[in-house]
Amino acid sequence: MALKIRLTKVGSVHQPLYRVVVAEARSRRDGAPVENLGTYTPKTKGNPITLKLDRVDYWISKGAVPTNTMHAMIKKARRTAAATAPAVVAS
Numbered sequence: 609m610a611l612k613i614r615l616t617k618v619g620s621v622h623q624p625l626y627r628v629v630v631a632e633a634r635s636r637r638d639g640a641p642v643e644n645l646g647t648y649t650p651k652t653k654g655n656p657i658t659l660k661l662d663r664v665d666y667w668i669s670k671g672a673v674p675t676n677t678m679h680a681m682i683k684k685a686r687r688t689a690a691a692t693a694p695a696v697v698a699s
Contacts, residue, residue, distance in 0.1 A: 610634070611672035613664065613682075615648060616641065625649055628659060628678065630667050643667070648681065659685045 610633040617638065619625030626648040629641035645667070646659035664682055668674070674682060 611642065611667065611670070613645065613667060613672050613674040613678050615675075615677065624651065628657075628681075630672050633673075655688055657681055657685055661685060661689060 611630055612633045613628065613630055614637075615626040616629050616631070617624070617626055627641070627644055628646040628648060630643045630645060631639060631641045643663065645663050646657065648657045650656055659682065661682075664674075
């Protein structure tokens with residue numbers, strides 16, 4: 609069973625909303641996912657993507673392959689998470 613991390617559309621025509629899901633590669637775009645990992649709302653200002661990065665890492669370790677778009681979004685989410693993480697000051 610080949611798994612992909614990809615987007616599935618759940619929004620309406622002029623209000624796009626996507627879910628980040630793990631799904632079988634051969635299933636249709638809006639088919640039943642294995643697990644929901646987050647959301648992507650392109651019209652919001654600031655940070656439009658929310659991801660459970662620990663679950664993304666888990667599924668990648670199990671062999672799930674992100675699509676090109678999701679690969680870029682995961683990289684961006686990791687940079688955002690690293691920038692907002694509290695800095696540890698060594699004394």
